[in-house]
Amino acid sequence: MTIAATTLPGTAGEIVERLGEDAHxxxxxxxxxxxxxxxxxxxxxxxxxxxxxxxxxxxxxxELACGAGRLTLPLLAAGLQVTALDLSxxxxxxxxxxxxxxxxxxxxxxxxxxxxxxxxxxRLQRRFAAIVLGTTSVTLLDDDGRASCLACARExxxxxxxxxxxxxxxxxxxxxxxxxxxxxxxxxxxxxxxxLDPLAGRRWTSIVxxxxxxxxxxxLSSCVGLVPVATLQREFERAGFGAVIRxxxxxxxxxxxxxxxxxxxxxxxxRRWAPVAELFVAPSRFGDPGRTAVRAHGTTVHFADGATAxxxxxxxxxxxxxxxxxxxxxxxxDATRDASYxxxxxxxHVYAQRAAEAVIAAAAPQRFDRVLFATAGxxxxxxxxxxxxxxxxxxxxxxxxxxxxxxxxxxxxxxxxHGLTGEDLGQAGYGIDQRLVRHVDHADPREVERLLxxxxxxxxxxxxxxxxxxxxxxxxxxxxxxxxxxxxxxxxVVIADEVASGYGRTGPLFASSGWSAQPDLLVTSKGxxxxxxxxxxVLWAPSVTQAFDDAxxxxxxxxxxxxxxxxxxxxxxxxxxxxxxDALEHGARTARLLDDELRxxxxxxxxxxxVRGAGCFRALALxxxxxxxxxxxxxxxxxxxxxxxxxxxxPGPSAVQLVPALTYEPDDLRRLLDRVGGAxxxx
Numbered sequence: 157m158t159i160a161a162t163t164l165p166g167t168a169g170e171i172v173e174r175l176g177e178d179a180h181x182x183x184x185x186x187x188x189x190x191x192x193x194x195x196x197x198x199x200x201x202x203x204x205x206x207x208x209x210x211x212x213x214x215x216x217x218x219e220l221a222c223g224a225g226r227l228t229l230p231l232l233a234a235g236l237q238v239t240a241l242d243l244s245x246x247x248x249x250x251x252x253x254x255x256x257x258x259x260x261x262x263x264x265x266x267x268x269x270x271x272x273x274x275x276x277x278x279r280l281q282r283r284f285a286a287i288v289l290g291t292t293s294v295t296l297l298d299d300d301g302r303a304s305c306l307a308c309a310r311e312x313x314x315x316x317x318x319x320x321x322x323x324x325x326x327x328x329x330x331x332x333x334x335x336x337x338x339x340x341x342x343x344x345x346x347x348x349x350x351x352l353d354p355l356a357g358r359r360w361t362s363i364v365x366x367x368x369x370x371x372x373x374x375x376l377s378s379c380v381g382l383v384p385v386a387t388l389q390r391e392f393e394r395a396g397f398g399a400v401i402r403x404x405x406x407x408x409x410x411x412x413x414x415x416x417x418x419x420x421x422x423x424x425x426x427r428r429w430a431p432v433a434e435l436f437v438a439p440s441r442f443g444d445p446g447r448t449a450v451r452a453h454g455t456t457v458h459f460a461d462g463a464t465a466x467x468x469x470x471x472x473x474x475x476x477x478x479x480x481x482x483x484x485x486x487x488x489x490d491a492t493r494d495a496s497y498x499x500x501x502x503x504x505h506v507y508a509q510r511a512a513e514a515v516i517a518a519a520a521p522q523r524f525d526r527v528l529f530a531t532a533g534x535x536x537x538x539x540x541x542x543x544x545x546x547x548x549x550x551x552x553x554x555x556x557x558x559x560x561x562x563x564x565x566x567x568x569x570x571x572x573x574h575g576l577t578g579e580d581l582g583q584a585g586y587g588i589d590q591r592l593v594r595h596v597d598h599a600d601p602r603e604v605e606r607l608l609x610x611x612x613x614x615x616x617x618x619x620x621x622x623x624x625x626x627x628x629x630x631x632x633x634x635x636x637x638x639x640x641x642x643x644x645x646x647x648x649v650v651i652a653d654e655v656a657s658g659y660g661r662t663g664p665l666f667a668s669s670g671w672s673a674q675p676d677l678l679v680t681s682k683g684x685x686x687x688x689x690x691x692x693x694v695l696w697a698p699s700v701t702q703a704f705d706d707a708x709x710x711x712x713x714x715x716x717x718x719x720x721x722x723x724x725x726x727x728x729x730x731x732x733x734x735x736x737x738d739a740l741e742h743g744a745r746t747a748r749l750l751d752d753e754l755r756x757x758x759x760x761x762x763x764x765x766x767v768r769g770a771g772c773f774r775a776l777a778l779x780x781x782x783x784x785x786x787x788x789x790x791x792x793x794x795x796x797x798x799x800x801x802x803x804x805x806x807p808g809p810s811a812v813q814l815v816p817a818l819t820y821e822p823d824d825l826r827r828l829l830d831r832v833g834g835a836x837x838x839x
């Protein structure tokens with residue numbers, strides 16, 4: 157997308173015609189690079205203004221079309237960390253030689269990264285506080301190339317970052333006649349010929365080298381566009397930059413025209429290049445150092461911007477025992493060395509057997525007697541729905557296909573779980589089939605009873621979260637009892653989705669152990685491996701197991717990584733750590749302290765409307781000054797304020813959620829809640 161180099165016009169073209177094409181070279185190529193550098197290395201025209209504008213910049217600088225370092229070395233000398241990029245490998249090599257070979261420059265090498273790359277299509281593994289494009293190099297690009305260059309610049313700028321581009325204001329008179337200017341080279345080695353053709357929108361710059369007698373020996377040329385500064389300003393705006401500031405007074409070699417330095421900053425949310433598609437955030441937020449974790453230990457998370465924060469979410473309620481548990485890590489490492497991978501497709505293995513037996517024993521063997529492995533909560537919900545529907549087929553009831561969930565529930569984002577989820581998360585737009593899904597209120601048993609009266613014989617399963625994962629609403633005991641009575645009357649399967657509530661989160665290992673009757677299937681995932689591996693399970697009650705065994709029926713479900721040795725070792729080790737750390741009792745103490753502190757916060761802070769949840773799964777319902785529930789954007793601002801205060805909380809519907817590790821020490825938990833309370837008090 158560079159300017160197409162047509163036949164060299166004017167005097168320089170006549171010289172090439174006389175000498176032959178072998179005497180004509182690209183000024184940025186292997187032959188031209190050292191000559192170009194020799195003639196321009198002392199040109200400091202834009203450097204003082206550029207350094208003035210970059211004074212106080214906090215963060216790395218990217219220089220595009222750096223050449224041999226005319227601007228790069230002054231930027232380094234000013235103390236900046238510089239990534240220098242140029243399409244010409246000879247130019248980059250010359251820059252490296254200058255920095256490595258000059259004792260005065262060598263001390264700067266530690267702050268320099270030199271990269272061969274295209275300024276109109278670059279992808280680097282970092283973002284920058286400023287991006288610089290000097291020497292009017294932007295005119296090397298055609299319209300598409302400049303648009304691509306500006307898009308790449310946006311993607312690589314940090315929030316608040318600035319773009320500085322040198323340009324020549326050539327005006328807009330396309331009807332002007334072509335003109336040629338000839339200058340003697342400062343070192344007497346030849347002539348510089350500049351040929352302008354406004355109609356073609358081209359400027360040819362040629363270095364004509366001469367021998368001792370003044371006869372030309374070779375021509376080094378480049379072709380750039382004539383782009384008015386007004387055009388560049390409009391292109392900046394189209395690319396999403398804010399107001400363009402025009403700085404003057406740094407001279408230049410093109411007669412009759414003014415050189416300027418254009419400065420612009422990001423104004424709108426920016427599409428940045430980022431290798432990871434982060435979940436539940438817009439692409440404009442990908443890669444933000446303030447949201448990019450680099451390590452975690454205990455209850456503290458460290459971020460790429462250097463900040464730390466106390467985690468109030470147990471890493472999305474996975475890390476119930478805190479980050480960095482050594483025995484669990486050791487068990488994973490041992491399994492990886494001894495059996496890097498074993499499959500459950502048409503096979504079994506001892507790691508899966510031991511993990512299944514350990515979980516069944518912890519959950520009570522009279523409740524469950526078989527385990528299906530999966531890799532995530534949503535995948536296990538999908539599998540549980542399939543088990544329930546196949547059980548109906550085995551019982552000779554093919555009409556039982558409806559699955560019932562709770563309004564406001566969250567079960568995951570795989571197709572089946574997404575359809576069952578009771579929040580509006582774009583199901584219609586993704587073509588999620590919800591024709592066989594029904595939802596009832598978590599607090600109204602009459603809705604359950606009315607649905608059962610209408611459709612009890614067609615229901616394959618009712619799926620209940622003991623506490624809704626979104627918002628931490630506790631399911632009413634009356635609703636639970638209505639569902640369990642309906643099972644006896646209508647014969648469907650009850651599925652406990654304990655992805656969020658399992659592993660001590662609400663008190664016992666599984667919240668459903670406190671129900672008056674047990675579920676037929678139980679889904680568990682978060683907490684299962686203390687967040688170390690992608691793992692989940694569906695636990696089968698004996699009645700479900702018997703239905704499949706009596707028919708010797710195969711369940712058509714499978715995932716390649718389900719029940720892999722490393723995850724099975726983590727499952728077994730996590731249960732071992734629950735016992736060794738007395739995690740359930742510790743969690744009960746944490747829950748009592750959490751309850752006291754949150755209720756005191758609700759009394760003291762008007763923004764807190766209600767405290768919801770149970771155990772170590774809580775939510776603070778929030779309201780504005782008029783008493784209205786906060787909308788999603790306001791909740792995000794609260795989450796950001798908590799993060800700025802050094803606390804990680806999770807957004808919920810008109811609420812923030814607090815789901816701390818069971819093993820939180822009391823002083824650390826108070827510090828976490830003090831930070832949250834301070835942020836809430838300021839909204």
